[in-house]
Amino acid sequence: MKLSWAVTAPVTSMKRFLSQQGISHRGYSDLKHRGIIWVNGRNVDQTVQLQVGDEVTVILPPEVADPEVAVSTEPLTILFSNRDWVIVDKPAGLNVVPGPANRTDTLVNRLKGVWQAENAENRVPHIVTRLDRFTSGLVWVARHRLANSLASQLQAAHTVEKRYLAIVSGQLTADHDLIDAPLAPDPTGYNQMVSPAGKPAQTEYWVQERFADATLVRVQLHTGRTHQIRAHFASLGHPLVGDELYHGPLLGAMHRQALHAETLDFTDPFTQENRHFNSPVPADWQALVATLRQ
Numbered sequence: 547m548k549l550s551w552a553v554t555a556p557v558t559s560m561k562r563f564l565s566q567q568g569i570s571h572r573g574y575s576d577l578k579h580r581g582i583i584w585v586n587g588r589n590v591d592q593t594v595q596l597q598v599g600d601e602v603t604v605i606l607p608p609e610v611a612d613p614e615v616a617v618s619t620e621p622l623t624i625l626f627s628n629r630d631w632v633i634v635d636k637p638a639g640l641n642v643v644p645g646p647a648n649r650t651d652t653l654v655n656r657l658k659g660v661w662q663a664e665n666a667e668n669r670v671p672h673i674v675t676r677l678d679r680f681t682s683g684l685v686w687v688a689r690h691r692l693a694n695s696l697a698s699q700l701q702a703a704h705t706v707e708k709r710y711l712a713i714v715s716g717q718l719t720a721d722h723d724l725i726d727a728p729l730a731p732d733p734t735g736y737n738q739m740v741s742p743a744g745k746p747a748q749t750e751y752w753v754q755e756r757f758a759d760a761t762l763v764r765v766q767l768h769t770g771r772t773h774q775i776r777a778h779f780a781s782l783g784h785p786l787v788g789d790e791l792y793h794g795p796l797l798g799a800m801h802r803q804a805l806h807a808e809t810l811d812f813t814d815p816f817t818q819e820n821r822h823f824n825s826p827v828p829a830d831w832q833a834l835v836a837t838l839r840q
Contacts, residue, residue: 568696611669618655638682683807707811713804714784738777757838798837
């Protein structure tokens with residue numbers, strides 16, 4: 547894969563210049579050993595002195611699929627795909643990555659099947675936004691290491707906006723609030739818990755609709771901790787409907803946590819385009835809301 551940039555300001559070294567483009571120290575080392583670096587159309591080494599106006603081109607080696615990862619040809623709803631990104635609309639019940647419970651038919655296995663059929667150059671999916679098995683909605687995947695590195699930088703700079711819909715049990719009193727409570731693994735189980743020893747976690751929410759036994763909220767994550775939305779609302783005494791792990795009640799026909807990754811917004815670091823993606827709520831969600839409104 548070939549990528550090019552113009553040198554627009556004085557820079558001390560090739561390593562520093564490529565770092566400014568999002569190529570990490572590890573990526574730079576990989577380029578030195580397996581990639582190719584050109585300046586103004588000529589192959590150079592890392593000691594070259596760059597000048598304003600130079601064009602730097604790197605050729606990244608293909609990322610070959612892991613032979614240990616099985617291929618699945620089951621369907622996958624892909625909302626967007628280009629050289630750098632894939633946006634998947636994941637159904638509830640589908641694991642994102644292979645694990646002990648399922649090693650042959652996860653989102654990663656299905657992407658491998660899609661990319662094999664396309665004879666894609668890069669076949670290693672880098673999961674940027676991971677969802678729990680029973681959470682539905684948008685999953686952002688980087689198609690190569692550089693895209694993954696840049697996506698990580700965007701998230702660290704808090705320039706990625708992820709919004710979710712959740713149906714929590716009971717009545718939330720505030721129409722809008724920010725839950726600011728550190729989260730840590732519960733030593734007695736698989737859940738997360740609010741703890742002073744935990745990592746910082748911030749969840750902002752806006753009430754969309756109130757029902758007799760539940761509240762529909764739109765949620766924005768300001769950090770990305772494991773089970774963040776589920777653990778935060780449980781800590782308030784309002785676990786998500788259907789969330790067995792956090793003791794959420796079963797209402798209607800919803801037999802999973804009522805959580806849906808609805809929207810994703812970011813500025814594409816390769817093209818500077820504003821990317822916006824939306825996932826409509828699935829049928830089980832619609833059925834639950836209809837029941838709650840009765």
